[in-house]
Amino acid sequence: MADIKLTINGKECIAPAGSTILQAAELNNIHIPKLCYLEGIHKYGACRICVVDQVSPPAKNLQASCMVEAREGMVIETNNARVQEARKTMYELLLSNHDKKCLTCARNQDCEFQALGRELGVEDSPYEGERNLQPIDVSESITRDPNKCILCRRCVSVCKNIQTTSVLTAENRGFNTIITPGFGLPMGNTSCTFCGQCVVVCPVGALKETSHKDRVLAAINDPNKHVVVQPAPAVRVGIGECFGLPAGNCETGKLAAALRRMGFDDVFDTNWSADLTIMEEGTEFLERFKKVLTGGVATLPMLTSCSPGWIQFIEHNFPNQLDHLSTCKSPHQMFGAVIKSYYAKKIGKRPEDMYVVSIMPCTAKKTECARPELMNDGVRNVDAVLTTRELGDMIKTMGIDFLSLPDEEFDAPLGLSTGAADIFGVTGGVMEAALRTVYEIVTGRELPFPNLHVPEIAGLEQVMEATIKFENVKPEWKAAEGFEAKIAVTSGYAGARKLMQQIKDGKSPYHFIEVMGCPGGCITGGGQPRPKGDINVTRQKRMEAIYGEDERKTLRKSHENPALMAFYKEWGDPGCHASHEYLHTHYVKRGKYNELTDENFVVNK
Amino acid sequence: MNERPDTRCATCGTDENALYDAVAKVIEQYKEKDGALIMVLHAAQEIFGYLPMELQEFIADGMNIPLSEVCGVVSFYSFFSTQKRGKHTIRMCQGTACYVRGGKKVVDAIKRELDVEVGGTTADGQYTFEIARCIGACGLAPAMMVDNDVYKQVNPAKVPAILSRYEETEAVEGGAEA
Numbered sequence: 001m002a003d004i005k006l007t008i009n010g011k012e013c014i015a016p017a018g019s020t021i022l023q024a025a026e027l028n029n030i031h032i033p034k035l036c037y038l039e040g041i042h043k044y045g046a047c048r049i050c051v052v053d054q055v056s057p058p059a060k061n062l063q064a065s066c067m068v069e070a071r072e073g074m075v076i077e078t079n080n081a082r083v084q085e086a087r088k089t090m091y092e093l094l095l096s097n098h099d100k101k102c103l104t105c106a107r108n109q110d111c112e113f114q115a116l117g118r119e120l121g122v123e124d125s126p127y128e129g130e131r132n133l134q135p136i137d138v139s140e141s142i143t144r145d146p147n148k149c150i151l152c153r154r155c156v157s158v159c160k161n162i163q164t165t166s167v168l169t170a171e172n173r174g175f176n177t178i179i180t181p182g183f184g185l186p187m188g189n190t191s192c193t194f195c196g197q198c199v200v201v202c203p204v205g206a207l208k209e210t211s212h213k214d215r216v217l218a219a220i221n222d223p224n225k226h227v228v229v230q231p232a233p234a235v236r237v238g239i240g241e242c243f244g245l246p247a248g249n250c251e252t253g254k255l256a257a258a259l260r261r262m263g264f265d266d267v268f269d270t271n272w273s274a275d276l277t278i279m280e281e282g283t284e285f286l287e288r289f290k291k292v293l294t295g296g297v298a299t300l301p302m303l304t305s306c307s308p309g310w311i312q313f314i315e316h317n318f319p320n321q322l323d324h325l326s327t328c329k330s331p332h333q334m335f336g337a338v339i340k341s342y343y344a345k346k347i348g349k350r351p352e353d354m355y356v357v358s359i360m361p362c363t364a365k366k367t368e369c370a371r372p373e374l375m376n377d378g379v380r381n382v383d384a385v386l387t388t389r390e391l392g393d394m395i396k397t398m399g400i401d402f403l404s405l406p407d408e409e410f411d412a413p414l415g416l417s418t419g420a421a422d423i424f425g426v427t428g429g430v431m432e433a434a435l436r437t438v439y440e441i442v443t444g445r446e447l448p449f450p451n452l453h454v455p456e457i458a459g460l461e462q463v464m465e466a467t468i469k470f471e472n473v474k475p476e477w478k479a480a481e482g483f484e485a486k487i488a489v490t491s492g493y494a495g496a497r498k499l500m501q502q503i504k505d506g507k508s509p510y511h512f513i514e515v516m517g518c519p520g521g522c523i524t525g526g527g528q529p530r531p532k533g534d535i536n537v538t539r540q541k542r543m544e545a546i547y548g549e550d551e552r553k554t555l556r557k558s559h560e561n562p563a564l565m566a567f568y569k570e571w572g573d574p575g576c577h578a579s580h581e582y583l584h585t586h587y588v589k590r591g592k593y594n595e596l597t598d599e600n601f602v603v604n605k
Numbered sequence: 606m607n608e609r610p611d612t613r614c615a616t617c618g619t620d621e622n623a624l625y626d627a628v629a630k631v632i633e634q635y636k637e638k639d640g641a642l643i644m645v646l647h648a649a650q651e652i653f654g655y656l657p658m659e660l661q662e663f664i665a666d667g668m669n670i671p672l673s674e675v676c677g678v679v680s681f682y683s684f685f686s687t688q689k690r691g692k693h694t695i696r697m698c699q700g701t702a703c704y705v706r707g708g709k710k711v712v713d714a715i716k717r718e719l720d721v722e723v724g725g726t727t728a729d730g731q732y733t734f735e736i737a738r739c740i741g742a743c744g745l746a747p748a749m750m751v752d753n754d755v756y757k758q759v760n761p762a763k764v765p766a767i768l769s770r771y772e773e774t775e776a777v778e779g780g781a782e783a
């Protein structure tokens with residue numbers, strides 16, 4: 001596109017046609033303070049902090065620079081007395097209805113509103129008066145404190161436009177406006193999936209994960225509990241950012257070292273059970289596949305079930321399609337079930353003496369760990385879920401200098417994993433990991449792609465698809481000879497909704513579909529560190545880091561994990577009776593308005 | 606679309622299914638049009654008298670709009686009510702002109718006369734009492750509306766007479782039915 005010329009603060013600036021004034025200024029290294037605007041996600045003009053004076057062509061009012069397009073010949077002043085005063089007043093008015101308990105806020109020193117006040121030189125709160133006080137809403141995953149909300153509506157944008165879930169809205173008007181699911185409903189009683197994308201974009205402490213830090217600390221300090229920790233694949237490419245490292249650093253070794261120093265009794269890895277998931281899920285797919293090939297009846301396409309946000313989504317929005325879901329529990333739940341049965345027995349403990357902590361890039365996992373069906377032998381499979389952010393906080397609280405830690409290994413045997421497990425953290429990864437194993441079982445040969453990557457599904461597009469042809473199969477898979485399996489991969493609910501509608505309409509061409517609830521997959525999940533700057537750049541870097549981790553490993557196929565094979569020798573085959581009792585689950589029809597269930601995930605009833 | 610709730614009004618026994626049918630017809634007429642939500646809500650409030658959550662769900666499903674968005678619109682406009690309303694709506698103007706010419710005294714008189722708070726509905730379900738911010742009749746200040754009738758230069762002494770007109774109508778209707 002052609003460039004335009006305009007004058008900002010007396011300096012001649014060049015910007016691509018179609019840029020906003022804000023973008024044009026930033027391109028020319030002129031900084032305009034802003035609050036609600038979020039590149040690629042939210043452009044709304046709600047906060048008016050980024051106002052500028054449009055001198056020519058003359059505009060009567062100050063213009064929100066995030067909204068107004070820069071035009072040829074425009075003359076803009078971003079920092080004259082009028083602008084400075086307006087900006088400061090705007091901030092002070094926002095502050096007047098904000099609870100200023102910054103010292104005890106989870107976002108203290110990590111708050112965009114706080115940082116902006118400093119930047120604008122605000123040192124007083126002159127407008128004290130009536131406040132629109134609202135109750136705090138606590139669900140299993142998300143704590144919503146409307147008294148900290150500054151009505152920027154980023155959460156509304158991400159919920160409606162990116163995730164198409166439209167749970168949050170602006171209710172009422174003017175001073176009475178609150179961001180809420182409406183009707184006074186708590187989030188835990190709506191069709192919220194707890195993906196936490198709203199938590200990631202919230203500039204203040206109004207939306208945050210419901211903390212499990214205290215319960216984890218209590219368990220570590222309880223001498224009667226054997227506390228086992230397991231971090232998810234995506235945590236290793238996120239945790240470094242909690243300590244100031246740029247996006248794209250994979251800190252597996254420091255992560256293991258930090259968890260050990262925190263006092264966990266066993267430092268295992270969800271990756272081990274990601275390999276376990278592949279064996280269970282791959283077996284389940286092959287069973288369904290074989291039935292269909294041999295003229296039987298089985299539900300296809302099969303849908304992956306690792307992402308608990310996605311599970312909530314399908315339960316609310318497509319309750320009659322639940323039999324398409326794999327019955328596999330998500331990897332960390334499988335892990336918890338194994339720890340409290342198989343492993344507890346090995347170390348001579350009772351299931352109730354074991355305490356399992358999952359470190360997850362995810363807020364939905366907190367709700368998942370409270371689901372009543374995810375229990376065995378009378379105890380929860382997983383007792384607590386910390387987000388990557390919470391883990392970062394706890395490491396700091398415990399005085400551990402993360403960046404100077406040596407690289408260490410996870411504990412054997414349940415800390416050993418293959419590269420297939422690492423890529424569970426990125427969109428397309430679960431499918432690729434499954435194909436590496438399934439293809440080899442059917443044909444006896446390695447998945448025929450360079451470096452074991454299926455190029456069509458290694459990316460960040462909303463929906464990706466590929467066809468895998470089975471040729472020269474093993475004798476027992478004769479029925480599959482020449483069969484072309486169609487697979488699809490999607491991340492974020494906008495894509496999932498499209499693929500589910502096809503299934504609902506009986507028009508899905510696919511046999512196997514991977515769905516992850518958050519765009520890009522777990523690497524940019526709701527529990528990951530908030531990206532600095534453009535989330536798309538962060539997502540790309542984390543993805544590259546996770547593929548790098550896979551490629552560094554010698555073993556890259558789940559069925560080659562020696563610790564896992566040793567486990568199966570004692571446990572039974574994938575899909576055996578014990579597997580079905582401990583590693584598989586069922587789902588709940590909920591409906592859009594929870595009309596099909598009495599279950600909810602409200603904590604402060 | 607969801608199954609229609611099978612609810613009979615607990616107090617008056619009206620079969621709400623008939624009302625839902627009427628709303629469904631309105632939705633059918635408007636569902637393809639952009640920005641038609643406000644029209645549908647307006648009509649639905651005419652039919653039901655108010656917009657309870659179940660009705661908003663019904664409209665959201667019918668229009669294929671998220672419930673949160675419907676809720677956002679309903680709660681934004683003071684015209685829409687989520688509470689059951691009286692048979693008649695009294696709107697006393699408290700715009701600047703009406704206010705300075707004694708509108709506040711009329712508000713107090715109505716509250717006394719009907720034993721009702723602003724925004725509330727009388728115990729017998731006859732009246733909902735609201736404050737309007739300028740009804741565009743400043744020349745008639747203080748102005749008051751009952752349903753679609755506008756009354757000019759109202760003062761506390763005139764209130765009982767104005768209200769009695771609506772009680773009479775009610776009595777005639779009741780008589781005709783009997």
